Amino acid sequence: MTKSQWECFLQNLGVWEGSFSNFSPQGTLLNDTPSRLSLEGLNNNQTVRLTLCRSGRDDLVKEYSSLGRSLLFFENGSFSEGLIQLGPFSEFGAEVALVHENRRLRLVQLFDNTGQLKELILIREHLAGTPAAERPPLQINDLLGEWQGQAVTIYPDWRSPDTYSTTLKLQLDETGRLIQSTSFAERTINSTATIKGPIVLFDQDPEKQVQVLLLPDGASATSPLQVQLRKPFFLEVGWLIQPNLRQRMIRSYNEKGEWVSLTLVTEERV
Numbered sequence: 001m002t003k004s005q006w007e008c009f010l011q012n013l014g015v016w017e018g019s020f021s022n023f024s025p026q027g028t029l030l031n032d033t034p035s036r037l038s039l040e041g042l043n044n045n046q047t048v049r050l051t052l053c054r055s056g057r058d059d060l061v062k063e064y065s066s067l068g069r070s071l072l073f074f075e076n077g078s079f080s081e082g083l084i085q086l087g088p089f090s091e092f093g094a095e096v097a098l099v100h101e102n103r104r105l106r107l108v109q110l111f112d113n114t115g116q117l118k119e120l121i122l123i124r125e126h127l128a129g130t131p132a133a134e135r136p137p138l139q140i141n142d143l144l145g146e147w148q149g150q151a152v153t154i155y156p157d158w159r160s161p162d163t164y165s166t167t168l169k170l171q172l173d174e175t176g177r178l179i180q181s182t183s184f185a186e187r188t189i190n191s192t193a194t195i196k197g198p199i200v201l202f203d204q205d206p207e208k209q210v211q212v213l214l215l216p217d218g219a220s221a222t223s224p225l226q227v228q229l230r231k232p233f234f235l236e237v238g239w240l241i242q243p244n245l246r247q248r249m250i251r252s253y254n255e256k257g258e259w260v261s262l263t264l265v266t267e268e269r270v
Contacts, residue, residue, distance in 0.1 A: 016127060033056070035053065122215055135241070137217070138214040178195055199212075219240075233253050235250070
């Protein structure tokens with residue numbers, strides 16, 4: 001990576017207007033709050049001041065002069081922040097933020113102290129003074145076909161990034177089940193899922209059920225229905241930016257519950 005983590009963070013400077021939308025794990029919209037988030041560089045960008053205004057709440061103000069270990073940035077400004085360790089009987093959560101031109105799509109996934117998925121917060125933002133064009137809510141048909149992409153994986157221990165090609169194939173069988181085949185770094189994983197409205201449930205292994213929730217603005221949120229110690233898991237957020245262009249970010253944890261990597265995939269339908 002040619003840019004430092006701090007330089008990648010500075011890609012997010014500006015005033016971002018949008019909203020915080022809270023969803024149940026089943027995809028029901030619980031509430032929606034307009035927001036305005038300012039990221040301002042101070043003393044030659046040695047410090048960044050974050051000010052978040054949401055109606056009905058006190059403003060949140062934070063200053064950063066360095067970045068913690070729970071946060072990693074990609075060169076385009078996309079990032080993820082969250083707990084670096086899943087603990088027993090404690091709440092757990094992480095945020096993923098995708099950046100494209102004048103827009104950001106951020107998603108927070110929260111789990112309760114039994115590891116059950118509790119709530120999702122979708123944050124849709126655009127730079128103040130630019131068009132707030134938004135994608136329609138994601139439908140499964142928007143994703144069918146073959147996607148070829150490039151992935152970059154970065155690591156919390158700051159070792160060198162890995163880059164590789166990816167292929168994702170999605171199709172429906174005659175019963176309406178989703179058939180997924182994903183290939184990356186010489187590995188191919190095949191899986192199938194049941195589709196019920198906005199929920200796509202990968203349910204072949206009852207012990208490791210993974211849900212994809214289809215959300216507004218072309219977003220999707222992938223999470224285990226329950227995070228468990230001694231079982232590796234990942235959180236993923238997808239964003240259909242244009243009909244044939246999609247970004248995904250994957251935050252991976254190992255069987256000890258430790259955060260081990262963060263991957264950004266940019267893929268196009270072929």
